[in-house]
Amino acid sequence: MxxxxxxxxxxxxxxxxxxxxxxxxxxxxxxxxxxxxxxxxxxxxxxxxxTDQALARIDVASSRVTIGAGVTFARILAERELAFLHAPARSIGGPAVRNMGTVGGNLFAPNPYGDFTVALLALDATVSVQGGLGARDMPIEEFLQSRERQSGALVLTVSCQRPASPDAFRYRKIARIKPKGGSVITLAAHLPVSGGRISGARIALGSMAATQVRARAAERALEGRSLDDSAINAAAAVAAEGVSPADNALGSAWYRREIVGVHLRRLLSGLE
Incomplete structure (x- = not known):
């Protein structure tokens, strides 16, 4: 055809x-x-x-960044001011894929891919799309929930919070082939701190549902607490609540439920 x-x-x-x-x-x-x-x-x-260059623009403000949908992962890795996104960008495929793959395209990547979108979900991103009814901004959760209906819309930009410190954002991808393999599970956490306590925790998971999802029970376990062993263990214990992973060649649904708490504990503890 x-x-x-x-x-x-x-x-x-x-x-x-x-x-x-x-x-x-x-x-x-x-x-x-x-x-x-x-x-x-x-x-x-x-x-x-x-070929509109507006789709390849990056705007960095003190607390928020806006990334054009056409920006590649190689470009993300070349920008010092986007250092907090280097780990998720580096986890996408090999050099050839990172040279071509775009931030906007990753929003549509099915499991076991879409790892960069996990990071954007944890960072409370907003997706700007233009369709037949004009342009509008959508919270990334709303976009992901209606992703199958977005095929006729063009993603223009993605904007997200800029973490206040390097420790405030954490990312981890578990894959059988590194760095370019499909995800067994992917985790990202944004943990803003106010007065020594976590305020506004967001934890996102990939390959744990039909699309990227938040680990809301784990977020609640951390909210208002110091990031100590007690809080980390509480979050890890409920990491699998509300998820619905599927079986595939990389791992079974049972296996994913078993290991998500282990890897969330390692992520929050700062362990490799």
Whole structure:
């Protein structure tokens, strides 16, 4: 089946073309769309591209960063001011994938991928999308819950909190093939501290549900407490509450439930 490629200089025109054609898919780095085409996905008949440099912009403020959807993981790794995102970016594939894969594309990556999105979820990101009804900002949780309905919308930017200190954000990916393997589980934690106690804890998990999810029971176990052994053990004990992992070649649902608490304890304790 022939595939039509449409390239636009303006992201607004690309968004219009995407929203008006149900068989169209946006091509950013190509790590998802080209794989689908190469595997014979006949639901895609049009590929939409945009050369608008606004999609490759990075804006860093004192407390928040805004990253264009077309920014690659290699670019993230080259930016000193984005050092807190280097670990999740480095965990995406090998150099070839990081040179092509984009922040916006990772939002659509199915399990066992989408590791960078786990970090964004822990950092309370906002996703800016443009579709047939115009542009709007969505909390990342809302975006992920409706991700299957977002195929006709173009992601423009992702913005997230900038952690107040290096210790405030932590990330860990468990994979059988490092660094480029699919995730057995992925964990990220943002732990802001006020007056020596955690205030506004957010813990995100990958490969533990149909999409990336928050470990809300673990968050509640940490809230208002110092990050000591007692709090860490309490969070680890409830890490698997509310999750629904699936069986796949990398691990069973049972195995994932068994190890998520172990790795959350290591993450919160600062252990490698």
């Amino acid at each position: 022939p595939v039509t490629v449409k390239t636009f200089a303006n992201f607004g025109e690309a968004a219009s073309a995407l929203s008006s054609d149900r068989s169209a898919r946006y091509l950013g780095g190509g790590t998802l769309v080209m794989r689908a085409l190469n595997e014979g996905d006949i639901s895609i008949s049009t590929v939409v591209r945009a």
